[in-house]
Amino acid sequence: MAGKKESTFINMVLVLFIITLISGVALGGFYELTKEPIAAAKLAKKLNAIKEVVPEFNNNPSDEVYKVGINATDTLEFYPAKMDNKLVGTAVKTFTNKGFAGYIWVMVGFLPDGTINNYSILDHKETPGLGSKMGAWFKQTDPAKEKSSVINKNPGKTKFIVSKDGGDIDAITAATISSRAFMDAIQTGYNEYIKNKTKEDISHE
Structure with a gap:
């Protein structure tokens, strides 16, 4: 009787092991099948955001992207947009962690002088x-x-702070925290854009 129980237990363990193994392989295979389409979708979203925020260009901004680390984990991305090799704008993937629900990622397009051409919200978890x-x-x-x-x-000539705090931009009604966070993301992107653009200008003199 004891031998039968032991045999049954071993069979159960073996069956569970096989099920776990099959599930693991299936999940791994599913991940491999979906990895490239997900990456392609993210790239397409990024490229569309770049096109949305800067003037018309005929280069591939992704080929000239440069990155700047802000802290130990987060990085800003800069995508120079050029028409016939002349800079017409730069799309900056910037962020803030001061949103009502955490991180907000924004693609903002700056003209060469730092003026905002347009922006696109890439990701957020703010209140609907x-x-x-x-x-x-x-x-x-x-x-x-x-x-x-x-x-x-x-942002170098306008106070990118909500008017409630003494700035020049009116906040979203009943969403001051989200508005402050948005301004923070834009200002961060502008500050790093100007800083690194100045370095580039000096290096080309």
């Missing part, structure tokens, strides 16, 4: 209907809401 409005809020075209827009404004 409130902080999530930042994708459109700061692109206001209504003259009555001009203070809510960052388009065609230069």
Whole structure:
């Protein structure tokens, strides 16, 4: 009887091992099958964001990308956009960790003088209907809401702080924390863009 129980136990362990092995192989295979499409989708999203935020270009900004580490884990990415080898703008993948729900990643396009051409929200977890409005809020075209827009404004000449805090940009209604975070991401991107653009200008003199 004891031998039968031992045999049954061994069989159960063996069956569980086989099931675990098969599941592991299946998951590994699924990951390999989906890895490239996921990477391709992320790349396509990034390229579309670059096209959205800078003037028309005919180079491949990804071929000329350079990166700047901000802290131990996070990096800004700079994508120079050129028309016939002349810089027309730079798309900067920037971020803030000051959002209401954590990180916010933004692709912002700067003209050579630092003026904002456009921006695109890449990733966030802000509250739907409130902080999530930042994708459109700061692109206001209504003259009555001009203070809510960052388009065609230069963070070096405009106080990129919400007006509630003494700045020049009106925050999203009922989403001040998200608005402050958005401004922080833009300002971080601008500061590093100007700093590194100055280095490039000096190196080419």
